[in-house]
Amino acid sequence: MKLTIVFLTLSMIASLGLASDPSPLQDFCVADNYSKVFVNGKVCKDPMLATANDFFYDGLNKPGNTSNPLGSMVTPVNVMQIPGLNTLGISLARIDFAPGGQNPPHTHPRGTEILTVLEGTLYVGFVTSNPENRLISKTLKKGDVFVFPEGLIHFQQNVGYGNTVAIAGLSSQNPGVITIANAVFGADPPISDVVLAKAFQIDKKLVDKLQASFWMDTN
Known part of the structure; x- marks a missing residue:
């Protein structure tokens, strides 16, 4: 029981130490x-x-x-x-x-x-x-x-x-940064319009139109 408590405590401490970027060592x-x-x-x-x-x-x-x-x-x-x-x-x-x-x-x-x-x-x-x-x-x-x-x-x-x-x-x-519209409709090469039509429950022609649009990125 004591070992379990120690293990859980150490696990919690370790999880708190996690970050997006590694910590500097200098x-x-x-x-x-x-x-x-x-x-x-x-x-x-x-x-x-x-x-x-x-x-x-x-x-x-x-x-x-x-x-x-x-x-x-x-x-x-x-x-x-x-x-x-x-x-x-x-x-x-x-x-x-x-x-x-x-x-x-x-x-x-x-x-x-x-x-x-x-x-x-x-x-x-x-x-x-x-x-x-x-x-x-x-x-x-x-x-x-x-x-x-x-x-x-x-x-x-x-x-x-x-x-x-x-x-x-x-x-x-x-x-x-991942801009959602750019990633979905402006992927290169493009995502299959059949996949996107089913995913968004829209007509394939609309997907084709969106994929042909100019998707700019200001980030």
């Missing part, structure tokens, strides 16, 4: 973006060659170009922009919205997102997993914060009259 591990070695993340360059620029990014003061059909633009700041983020398990993004602009339903497979509205008004939400598929949504104003749990489909839409700006923090150096 002060930093600046990504070597020129290495041809493939690892789960990025290879470290010699720490003695690290400079301040490896931990620096400028430009988040500049609005993203929202003159596109979605009316939004995401400016990411992850390990690709700041090599010093490698192994640190964190990144962020600026999201700009024109009036009516939308960051369409998508998911981050490797990170939880926490979003803060800097200017404007956003209608946001996420959908829980099967079988509930429950929508949890809220309208946010300047200064409001909302969390999107890791892996769940979520969205944001500007429901105000002016431009909206938000900053998102993510619990991964490279959280990834």
